[in-house]
Amino acid sequence: MEAILIGFMGSGKTTVGRLLADQLTTQHADLDDMIVERAGQAITAIFEQHGEGYFRQLEQQTLRGALAQPGVLSTGGGTPTIPANAAILTASPVPVICLAADDTTILDRVAHDTSRPLVNDLDTAALLALKHQRAPLYEAAADLVIQTDQLAPTEIVATIQDWLSQPARRSAQA
Template sequence: MQAILIGFMGSGKTTVGRLLAQKLATEHADLDDLIIQRAGQPITSIFAKHGETYFRQLEHQTLEQAMTVPGILSTGGGTPTIAVNAKLLMSSSVPVIWLAANDQTILRRVQHDASRPLVNELDENVLLALKQQRNRQYAAAADLIIPTDRLTPVEIVRQIKTWLSTAQRVLQG
């Protein structure tokens, strides 16, 4: 794994992850997609049929497996907020990059998205409170923080590539 992207839903993890993988000529994996493949059902169904605890167990197992293959990994918004996942991310040598976005950006991006279980369950104020709570956990797990609000995906990828190449030179130094 060359980099792991974390952040709240709507922060751009999947979009940036795909583009970054393309620019680095490597594979991209979206943890939510890997979970869907593993479970054979959509995440909304996993939550509805089995609950969040089951989903988080499945997520952790899938994260462990995904971190063993080359490429870029985009995680789910709650992935680093679960203690075992946070520990795994922080103990890994793989760079963890937090794509941070302000409240208005997040709301604009996730509004009316039926594929996001928490958007369907929570009102706007509770959703933003959850985001604020998770920010501390994202910060703790991140090696690099990129505020994405005023950047295009291409600009974000450029920043990540520059940082990764600098970090690589320091490690080899």
């Protein structure tokens, strides 16, 4: 992996991940898509039939496997909030980049997305509370945090590429 993208749902991980992979002439992998392929069912079905614990086990196994592959990895919103996953991310030499967005931006992006189990299960206040609870966990796992609200995806990619090209890039903020 050349880079791992983390952040709350709707922060732009998949969009930016695809563009970044194109710019780096490598492949893009979405951890949630990899889990779906591995399980043979949609994430909502995994949660409904097996529960979050089973999903998190699949996620951890899939994350370990993904790190050995080339490309850019976009994780699920909950991935770095699980201590075992956070340990895997922080121990990896692959740069971990957190995409952050304010509450209004997140709500605008996920409001009508029924494919996200937490959007289906939580009201707005609970969803935002979860976002705020997870923010320090994202920041702790990240080598770089980018506030994306006022940036186009191509600008975010350019910021990441600039940062990746710097020799001393640990513990940076953008």
